[in-house]
Amino acid sequence: MIRPACLLILAATMSGVAPLSAQPPSATGKFDAPAPTPPFTDFRYESPGTTRKITPADLPAPYATKGVGNGPHMVPRPADAWPKAPPGFKVELFASEMKNPRQIRRAPNGDIFVAETEAGRIRVFRGIGADGKPQQVEVFAGGLDAPFGLAFYPPGAEPQWLYVGNTGAVVRLPYRNGDLKARGKSEKLVDLPTGGHSTRDVIFSADGKRLFVAVGSRSNVDDPDTTPAERFRANILVYNPDGGERKVFAAGIRNPVGLAIDPKSGELWTSINERDMLGDNLVPDYITHVQEGGFYGWPWWYIGANQDPRHAGKHPELKDKIIVPDVLIQPHSASLGLVFYDGKQFPPEYAGDIFAAEHGSWNKAARAGYEVIRVPRHGTARASGEYQDFLTGFVLDNGDVWGRPVGVAVASDGSLLVTDDGSGSIWRVSYAKP
Template structure:
């Protein structure tokens, strides 16, 4: 096997303490797994008792990162489909045992060998598992006692609706000023009566629940709400709203998709003819007319995309409907595309003609542009980005920025202007002066996933034209941060000055346990804001009711 093909996806089963680097190339083994190890048979393969035990070990050690049914979350790859299911059980066992410290995957050799094999046996059943193997109970009476953070950096204890923050390049510490933490969230059920916290004058209610990994949410031109349920591979549609702020009607628009994420209507305007879907390895489109609750035809394949790794594929169209933008994140934390074939053509925002032709690179060096959106006022493309991990608590900031055509944003060699990543010391000096500094620096490691422009008139007037963003929450910070929705004020200028405000908080309990993780946002026809939450598998509605 060549060195290029032997570089495979980094998949962890047991308590992922860091971002895992993945490569979606069928039939490849895990990272440097020797062929002899990959060929070892699992002595517990297919045994019911072993699978049951493995499920318990998975719940205790793996589910907080990879999800209760292996659905993945944010930067963490899914295990219930894709390369994890293609790998041999021997390869999985070897990788669990050895780990990959560079990308944050620890060695789990301390687990008894039998338990590791049982976890592997359980992993192979994940495609058929319908509910988490176990759930953590809520712990009461405890709290986080680490020292307060040094502003402008923060953590969940100090997030509060309406609080304004601004991080500048001058605030950034040196690499490794602190250690690189492994602090994956412990997910718990939402405590009875718990609701997200919003600024004064806003009211929050539960819009929908019982979903399977709700991710991107979009409003159709006719007011219907489309939702990608990435876990179940389907697109759901909601219509109307009851007096208590819930959908009046729901239907499944399309099913049997592969981790659907991005949703876009084409052409732009009041009468779309297609709905485009960003599957993890392709762009698809369905014929559509306003009011369709089910796809009126089969999916048409528009373009191939690299799969695995950062699997989220967002889509947006230019205002003139001539250009389709597609976000493709990296396959790793910080692998060098010069030497890692799996990174070729990734960490980019791509541009296509709407029929999938004329593929080109629009902007590059963007580690994971998980969310993209077009400013409806002027057509400017914006993105929100998960930056790299492993350099300490306060490096490297995630960010939200307008995107410059052919702009270079640094990954993996540089960051935030001319700061070189020490893991690539001396590489590509010619790029140093080309690195663009983003418009808004966010808290490092908070996993900013999606953005939307607020153009309705229901919120107070100073919200008009502002950006909202969903912060999924950290794993690589000693005291967790994120797990909130933020607002980017633009003061009716169309530009961002660098500050942001906490808007929707309260998804983390005082003891650090997590019950909710915001993913995506859209404006409902009545001007309220809908927020998907794949921690509680819900959608929240934020309405303005006045002071």
């Protein structure tokens, strides 16, 4: 399976924009590059608890810096490398030796389900022992087509199905609380477009009446007006639970990888990978609540009334209709899974906050992302635009990468579980007081 980053590097090269190489480590063994200009940053300055905020006014002009091809150089995790969390938190290795663990979701009975995308299977983890590891691990189902999204239906205490977002379809497997193996074969409900961005997250509205499906673009900035393959992509689609009555819930969202429902308000939120090759600090990825019928700009505009120069003059009628997202994240962080913290273990100020996994992208000279962030909401229904570094340390001083966060879930004991497809692991973050 071709990874999305590979496709985008190829697209950039074919468009005549030659990706540059990143600056190598210095003689000291550390990555050597000028310090970033705030509010922008990179892996060297990520620190648990540091608060950041990017606003539309902070954005540079397109091509202020050149596009850079800087895919991660992956290495095995060194013995002394470990994720770093704020004071009072403990990080443990929950599971290892997994094959491409991606989306992670908690079942109503507390079991943890994880999609191993490249392996085409779903694992289920039960319990947390005194050693911080699962007490039982099983393969729930296999033979799936690059599964990513996981959703239990109907919402509530007694689900009947596990819905799975395969890369080319939404399927469902019969499920009851406590099942460690699927009760039957998968049933296909919806065909989805394939190629390009391949993740397909799925989630139900709080009342169970609507099935949301995230479908990213096939390309970086191809115009849907002239590229048929982009139609019904870069959208969040909505269906009936049986797969009928497809509609576009929101559009112009380049790659909505993660979906989540605010447990208090019932609002849909998403985590977005924005476009590449406009420079190191364009375009910010983002996290936002999603307005039904809303348009978020791709491919003609971004972050409000900023036109992509590759589509200059197109669709001027949309200029004042683009919704500015709630939280702008460091450009090229590759924001993936997100979850609302509904546990009781963390300090009270964490209640209702968002945790999101930043996978790290290829289009920035000094790496950004490769961390888990916290979006504080201060007890409100919205976000103020700020976020905090929460779990860092996945990039070594020389710029090599050993871990890449993908999905986040809150375990039944209130700890946070993070999938890492770089090291094939799941990390557990618990609070033990300073």
